[in-house]
Amino acid sequence: KAGVTQTPRYLIKTRGQQVTLSCSPISGHRSVSWYQQTPGQGLQFLFEYFSETQRNKGNFPGRFSGRQFSNSRSEMNVSTLELGDSALYLCASSLPADTEAFFGQGTRLTVV
C-alpha cells in the first residue's frame, strides 16, 4: 500500500519567488492536511482540505494557500517567499472518519 507522497523532496528558492508543493494522499483518503515544521516554532497546522473544500485553517498569512483536486491530491502555494518560510512542509492524509493521520516524507524548502 503506497504511503503519502510529497514532491519535490527538496527545494531552494529565492526571496520574493513563489513555490508550489504537491501531496498525493494514500488511496481512499479524502482528508489532506499541511503542516510547517521549523526549529523555532515546531509543528504548526497550515490548513486541511476535505473533498476539495478547505475545512480548517491555521494562523498563517494569506501568502500561504492550498487546494485539493477531485482525486484528493493537494497542492500548497507560498507566494512572495520570505527567509522565514524556510522549513520542512509536511502533508498528512486520513480517512473521512477523522481517524489516524499518516504523514508524507515532507518537502524541505530553503529560501535564500
Added chain:
Amino acid sequence: ELKVEQNPLFLSMQEGKNYTIYCNYSTTSDRLYWYRQDPGKSLESLFVLLSNGAVKQEGRLMASLDTKARLSTLHITAAVHDLSATYFCAGTMEYGNKLVFGAGTILRVKS
C-alpha cells in the same frame, strides 16, 4: 484554543532504564496522538488514543490517556538505543484533522 505541553523537552536515558514522557493539554481533545520523528525524517504514527482510560502498547512503548486530568503519558520500558528519536504528542479539538502538536521530547538513549 487547544494548547499542548510536553515535558521533559530533552531526555537522556541509560539503556535498560524506564521513563515517562508527559503530555498535558488545555481543553477537551477528541483524540490524542503520539508520533515519532527521526532526524531529517517524517512523522511516524505510534498511537491514537480515543477515550478516557485508553491504554495502548507496542513493544517497549506504552501510551495512556486520562481525559479528566487532560494528560497523556508515553512510558518507555527498558530503553534501547533504537528508541532515540523525537517524540511528539498532538491533540485535536475541531471538526476535522487539525492537529495541535506539543514541542516534542528529544530522547537520547545511551549505552
